[in-house]
Amino acid sequence: MKKPQFPSHKIGILAIHGDVAEHAAVLAELNLEAVEVRAAKDFKNLDGLILPGGESTTIYDLAKTYGLISPLRKFIVTPRKNLPTTKYQLPTILATCAGLILLVKFGLLNVEVERNAYGRQLNSFEADLKIPILGSRKFPGIFIRAPKILRTGKGVEILAEFEGAPVFVRQRNIFAASFHPELTDDLRIHKFIFGLKFPQ
Ligand code: GLN
Numbered sequence: 199m200k201k202p203q204f205p206s207h208k209i210g211i212l213a214i215h216g217d218v219a220e221h222a223a224v225l226a227e228l229n230l231e232a233v234e235v236r237a238a239k240d241f242k243n244l245d246g247l248i249l250p251g252g253e254s255t256t257i258y259d260l261a262k263t264y265g266l267i268s269p270l271r272k273f274i275v276t277p278r279k280n281l282p283t284t285k286y287q288l289p290t291i292l293a294t295c296a297g298l299i300l301l302v303k304f305g306l307l308n309v310e311v312e313r314n315a316y317g318r319q320l321n322s323f324e325a326d327l328k329i330p331i332l333g334s335r336k337f338p339g340i341f342i343r344a345p346k347i348l349r350t351g352k353g354v355e356i357l358a359e360f361e362g363a364p365v366f367v368r369q370r371n372i373f374a375a376s377f378h379p380e381l382t383d384d385l386r387i388h389k390f391i392f393g394l395k396f397p398q
Contacts, residue, residue: 209392210235210244212270214260216252216296220380224388238269246290246392247273249297251342251378254313257296258303271304274372288371292391298374299345307369308351315346327377329358329366332386339365339377347376 211221213234225232225248233244241247249257261267277287293301301307316323322343326336339360347364350356357373358366366375366387379387 207231208233208244209246209248210240211248211250212257212261212266212297214264214266215256216250217294217378217380218250220378221248221250221294221388224380224385225392227385228389228392230388230392235266236264238265241269241273244273244289246292249291249293249300250380251295251297254296254299254303257300261300267304271306274301274304274306286371290391291372292388293372293374294378294380295342295344295376298347298376301372301374307367307372307374308354309347309364309367309374310349310351311345311347313345314343315348316341316344318343325360325377327358327360327365329387331357332390337379337386338382338384339375340381341365341377344376 208231209225210233211218213236218234222232233240235241235247261270273289274291278289279287298307299311299313302309302311323341325339325341327339329337347367350364350367353369355368356364357368358364365377373391375387
């Protein structure tokens, strides 16, 4: 089978802690170039960025030590020329689990979140999620000490819910999931977000 071609092809993955390799494997499967981001200079020429899951306090502390917090915020909110998408011209962001918590901490995602609200490691679970933007086939949501979205604010669109709480949201160029799409072999979330279909 011919691998798909995408307009946004160079995707950074914040690579200081967390499940970086799993996201990189999905991007490779989709024929997208993955760039590991560990320093401010690594943001150059990226079309998108993934903030992986892991331990949000660890990612935050290390990002701070590496001087990455302000370049990261700047990358997410600064319009760029030559991006394939229209209107906002912003790089596309996918944040999963701890990545979602970080965006809230940075004031870039307008939701209220409670860490570990679905229980501890032992209470990790899988749930089939209805995600209308992906079509009618359900998506296997893997939740690992997941954060719970308690409230969504202005500008936040709810893309999926589980037991009445949002688990997948979008705010302008940012997509954030409280579960782990990189841990299943269903590639539809990455494909939708970084692929042709993304209507930014
Ligand atoms: N419990 C973690 C935190 O609070 C997030 C878990 C994850 O990313 N799987 O940072």
